[in-house]
Amino acid sequence: MRLAIAGKGGSGKTSISGTMARLLARSGRDVLAIDADANPNLALTLGVPAQRMSDVPLLSPDLLTWGHGAVLTRSLDEIKEDHGLIGSDGVRLLTMALPQTTNTGCISGLHATVRKIIDAMPTGENDVCILDTDASPEIFLRGVPMYVDAILLVVEPYFKSLETGRRMAALATDLGLDRVALLANKLRDEDDLEAVRAYAERHGLEFGGGVPFDAGFPAAEHAGLAPLDHMPDSPAIRAIDEIGQRWADISNRRIPTA
Numbered sequence: 001m002r003l004a005i006a007g008k009g010g011s012g013k014t015s016i017s018g019t020m021a022r023l024l025a026r027s028g029r030d031v032l033a034i035d036a037d038a039n040p041n042l043a044l045t046l047g048v049p050a051q052r053m054s055d056v057p058l059l060s061p062d063l064l065t066w067g068h069g070a071v072l073t074r075s076l077d078e079i080k081e082d083h084g085l086i087g088s089d090g091v092r093l094l095t096m097a098l099p100q101t102t103n104t105g106c107i108s109g110l111h112a113t114v115r116k117i118i119d120a121m122p123t124g125e126n127d128v129c130i131l132d133t134d135a136s137p138e139i140f141l142r143g144v145p146m147y148v149d150a151i152l153l154v155v156e157p158y159f160k161s162l163e164t165g166r167r168m169a170a171l172a173t174d175l176g177l178d179r180v181a182l183l184a185n186k187l188r189d190e191d192d193l194e195a196v197r198a199y200a201e202r203h204g205l206e207f208g209g210g211v212p213f214d215a216g217f218p219a220a221e222h223a224g225l226a227p228l229d230h231m232p233d234s235p236a237i238r239a240i241d242e243i244g245q246r247w248a249d250i251s252n253r254r255i256p257t258a
Contacts, residue, residue, distance in 0.1 A: 001248050002118055002129040004145040005183075006172075007154030008164040009135035012185040015217055016154055017132035018045025018087075019228050019237060020244035024128050025089040027245065031128045032080065032121065033087070035095045036114050036144060038107060042132045043095065047088025050224035056095045057083050064113045072113070076120040088226065111142035119147040128248055140171035149250045150179035152208050152243075157184060157192035162199045169205055179250060181208030183243065188213045209243035211236050 005020075007013040018033065025031040035042035043056050060083065065073050072079070085093045096114055097107050114131075121129045131148060133139040145151055151172050155165040165182050172180045184196035187210050200207045214236035220227045228237060 001127070001250050002121055002131070002148040002150075003247055003250075004131040004133055004148040004151040005154060006133040006139065006145075006151060006168055007135065007183075007185075008156075008161050011135075011154040011156055011161055011164075012211075012217065013135070013154040014041050014132050015045055015227055016152075016183070016185065016211065016240055017130050018042050018226065019240050021091045021128075021130040022046060022087070022089040022226075022228050023237075023241045024130075024244050024248055025091045027248075029126045029128045029248065030124075031091045031130065033091050033093050033130045033132065034114060034117065035093065035132050036111070036139060037132060037134045038097050040095050040098055043085065043087065043093060044224070045226050045228075046091050046093055047226045047229060048085065048093070054098070056085050056093065056098070058095050058098055059083055059110055059113055061109055061113075064109060064116065070112050070116055072116050072120060076117065076122075079117065088229070108142060111139070111144050115142075115144050115146060118144075137168060137171055140168065140175060143175060145172060145177065146175055148177065150181070150247060151177055152181055152183040152247070154183050154185050155196060156186050157188075157195045162196065166199075166203050166205065169203075179206070181206035183208040184210040186213040187211065208247070209239070211239045211243070 005013050005017045021031050021033040096110050153165040153168050155161045169180045182200045187193050193210050212235050214234050216231035216234050220230035
């Protein structure tokens with residue numbers, strides 16, 4: 001299963017991505033997490049200590065060659081071994097980029113590398129790839145989610161966040177993705193839940209699940225800890241676990257035609 005998680009900045013997509021990846025690994029799955037945000041923070045959610053956040057291995061430009069199309073120069077196992085980091089619960093992390101100087105050009109080649117890595121993922125029922133995307137629509141413009149089985153768009157129960165989810169859903173559909181759903185986060189009550197459900201129905205979008213508001217998430221951020229380590233039994237953690245297990249059963253992978 002290859003699952004992309006996207007959303008507006010601050011929606012909680014990275015906290016959900018990392019927490020879900022670890023919980024799926026705890027259930028016996030072989031999980032690869034890819035941080036495709038140019039401002040990467042997934043490592044912390046995966047249990048990597050805050051002081052190591054700037055030292056995570058990065059993907060290298062020489063992992064892709066261009067001839068008759070883009071081709072990886074190394075096997076997926078070699079890439080995971082040489083450019084990956086193992087976080088808590090055995091999740092393997094690949095981080096796309098961490099720009100540290102200005103005026104060095106774009107990173108479009110690394111977007112293409114991530115796309116080919118996703119395509120190279122094995123298709124066994126226990127193999128999982130969680131793609132944590134950029135908070136902007138660029139990831140769709142670069143076609144990075146082309147090879148995922150599904151995408152969850154993390155939204156909060158507010159108009160601007162919902163509109164961002166709708167716009168991203170349109171881009172995902174344009175890429176040819178069959179499974180695109182809104183995942184409601186930071187729900188304070190049933191009214192919030194119903195607002196997102198109604199919005200999804202009104203715009204013909206699938207509702208992918210709901211996560212209640214949990215003050216433990218910002219508290220974990222303040223402490224420099226992963227949410228799963230800070231409050232492992234909270235209602236929000238349980239909700240993410242349920243959503244992840246349900247979506248991990250998706251097996252109808254779609255291969256793009258171009």
